[in-house]
Amino acid sequence: MRVLHTSDWHLGRSLYGKKRYTEHQEFLIWLAELIDSESIDILLIAGDIFDTSTPSNRAQELYYKFLCKATTICQHIVIIAGNHDSPSFINAPQQLLKTLNIHVKGEADDELSDEVTLLKGDNDSPMAIVCAVPYLRDKDLRRTEAGESLEDKNAKLIAGLSNHYNAVAEAALELRQTAGDIPIIGMGHLFTAGGKTIQDDGVRELYVGSLAHIDTKIFPDCIDYLALGHLHIAQTAGNISHFRYSGSPLPIGFGEAEQDKKVLIIDFKGKIPQIQEHTVPRFQELKQIKGDMDRITSQIKVLANSCPQAWLEISYNGDQMVADLRQLIEDAVAGTDLEILSIKNERMMTRILTSPTLKETLDDLNVTQVFERCLQAYEIPEEDQEELRQYYKMIIADMQEEDLNRE
Numbered sequence: 001m002r003v004l005h006t007s008d009w010h011l012g013r014s015l016y017g018k019k020r021y022t023e024h025q026e027f028l029i030w031l032a033e034l035i036d037s038e039s040i041d042i043l044l045i046a047g048d049i050f051d052t053s054t055p056s057n058r059a060q061e062l063y064y065k066f067l068c069k070a071t072t073i074c075q076h077i078v079i080i081a082g083n084h085d086s087p088s089f090i091n092a093p094q095q096l097l098k099t100l101n102i103h104v105k106g107e108a109d110d111e112l113s114d115e116v117t118l119l120k121g122d123n124d125s126p127m128a129i130v131c132a133v134p135y136l137r138d139k140d141l142r143r144t145e146a147g148e149s150l151e152d153k154n155a156k157l158i159a160g161l162s163n164h165y166n167a168v169a170e171a172a173l174e175l176r177q178t179a180g181d182i183p184i185i186g187m188g189h190l191f192t193a194g195g196k197t198i199q200d201d202g203v204r205e206l207y208v209g210s211l212a213h214i215d216t217k218i219f220p221d222c223i224d225y226l227a228l229g230h231l232h233i234a235q236t237a238g239n240i241s242h243f244r245y246s247g248s249p250l251p252i253g254f255g256e257a258e259q260d261k262k263v264l265i266i267d268f269k270g271k272i273p274q275i276q277e278h279t280v281p282r283f284q285e286l287k288q289i290k291g292d293m294d295r296i297t298s299q300i301k302v303l304a305n306s307c308p309q310a311w312l313e314i315s316y317n318g319d320q321m322v323a324d325l326r327q328l329i330e331d332a333v334a335g336t337d338l339e340i341l342s343i344k345n346e347r348m349m350t351r352i353l354t355s356p357t358l359k360e361t362l363d364d365l366n367v368t369q370v371f372e373r374c375l376q377a378y379e380i381p382e383e384d385q386e387e388l389r390q391y392y393k394m395i396i397a398d399m400q401e402e403d404l405n406r407e
């Protein structure tokens, strides 16, 4: 039995306002061909299918067209929602998709055994048991009580996750008693302790500090392979070789641009998984250039030859103040197919951040920087700042967890 594990597609994502549907389309065509040529039986998608909880019609079209194709070339597809997905959106077509052997799990069920599915192959023979645990939201995991500390909250979150996975695993073991000695595959969308992230990937900022870091000990021993999503770099969880993040197939930001992106193919010999990584082609080159004006112009010349269609993120950090930076850079790319997505003047940024008298706009700052500015402006004592930062991150995380179109 062969399984393919992928996650974090973020369909509908744009980069500095530039839409990325073409890359996603090319990825999905490539993926369907791989599923076919590698004779995949089960496809697992471990969350963050979409970038937002209200995906555009075009993003939805990509998703459904892919599913329509994939269901003709593999036997089962199991999909869980991630923190970016709307649970109710993912669940809405559940009954219809079930008829095509596509199993979607948008949110935690009251009846946890409903997250456990026995997948059957030819002649109705049992192939695998999948524990499809979606991204678990705060409200799924704990009851809030007045006056509880951050430590109380984190301890409850971790206990809630651990209980959830244990209950699901128990249901899987019970099922295995009748189904025969087949693999138990876990799924999840969460940040495990020690996970690698990258600046500006939209994951890191939420977790720096003391938000719950989940030890892989919470996952029950009976899981033969754990297909995780959420982190964009392909990696093991807790150094356990059969607990894996596939990572995102496309670089979500320029920071990820130089990494090889992967999907994972797992062959089960009995219950033992053998894992191979498949590198995803780069459908769009993303290049970062950082330096003074000389370095920027010379790098542009190099890239115009070596990587002529690349999208560029340029940071100027030279000593001189350059007033017409944008114009100079636009002149340098004129006549090439290189496309500039972002120009950052780091010299200017540093001055803005240290000198509140200079004009600054919200375009120059991300939400974390805005909050830092508030801490300064209200002269919050140093010793109170860290706690406020943590509460702020919790509020941002809660806002991202709202399921706006549920009704």
Ligand SMILES: [Mn+2]
Residues within 6 Å of the ligand: 047, 048, 082, 083, 084, 189, 229, 230, 231
């Ligand atoms: Mn995620």
